[in-house]
Amino acid sequence: MHQKAGTILRLFREQGGFLSGESISRELNVSRTAVWKHISALREAGYVIEAVPSRGYHLLSAPDILSVEEVQAHLRGTVVGSRLVYPGETVSTNTDAFRLAEQGASEGTVVFADTQSGGKGRLGRRWSSPPGVNLYCSVILRPKIMPYEAPQLTFLSAVAVARAIERSSGLNPQIKWPNDVLLEGKKVAGLLNEMSAETDGINFVILGIGVNLNMTAVQFPTDLRHPATSLLLEGGRPVDRARYAALLFNELDRLYAEFLLRGFGPVREEWQVRCNAHGRNLIVNDGDREIISGRFAGIDEDGALLVGREDGTTERILSGDVRVI
Secondary structure: OOHHHHHHHHHHHHHOOOEOHHHHHHHHOOOHHHHHHHHHHHHHOOOEEEEEOOOEEEEEEOOOOOOHHHHHOOOOOOOOOOEEEEEEEEOOHHHHHHHHHHOOOOOOEEEEEEEEOOOEOHHHOEOOOOOOOOEEEEEEEOOOOOHHHOOHHHHHHHHHHHHHHHHHHOOOOEEEOOOEEEEOOEEEEEEEEEEEEEOOEEEEEEEEEEEOOOOOHHHOOOOOOOOEOOHHHHHOOOOOHHHHHHHHHHHHHHHHHHHHHHOOHHHHHHHHHHEOOOOOEEEEEEOOEEEEEEEEEEEOOOOOEEEEOOOOOEEEEOOOEEEEO
């Protein structure tokens, strides 16, 4: 989509009503004929735009497409989303973002795609990435923190995803340690963070996020290890993907600014309240073997799971699969 067509979309959303051809012409510094051509291009892309003599143009509806211009129209942050990269189809947004970060891409750069052919999940598992229904994105951050603190950003990502789900759908997501977001006990989003670091500091962190927005039941793989769902299946109505993407980037921006100012504390507190094990007993397994059972006691500064035992001691768990009783 042409950049000036994107500006017209922004003007439509800021105005909320009719835009005169003259005002668009003045804003874009182009002729009225050029304005008409850009309007025509938007219509061909699926936008329904009304034209009324002496009143101008009015945006009636927009297609559910992911594009830089559509996402930018809803962005409110200052860092996350300051640069948007949309390849459409890619192997992996994390791979793309990692390469861009190595080439010096600025903090806040986001790579997002309509589909991935090699989406990655935790522990090298495949992340199903069909086109036209979900959000797959990766965010480049360059925080001045030590490498051992980097896992804190995974918890920040999970809180941002949960907030965006609430705001876009009204649903009540929960977070499962260490990096899944659930709806009614079924996985709706997954996180995969990657890092480049030296001994004394971080070069960059990639926040990889996949959210199931409008997937139908038949689109989920049959070999899933855990039940999965989407906002469409749980909420009963489709989600505007571009708007959700912008909501997520806005929440990431707010949380990241607070993280840099106040540290991990506020994120940790909200994550613990949103955790599906909050106030409950749980069992942690390593494969088929039970590691420990006890009561959820939160997470520590490293993101390790804390489990309270009956004898009053607290166990610190670095890896395992959690099942809430």
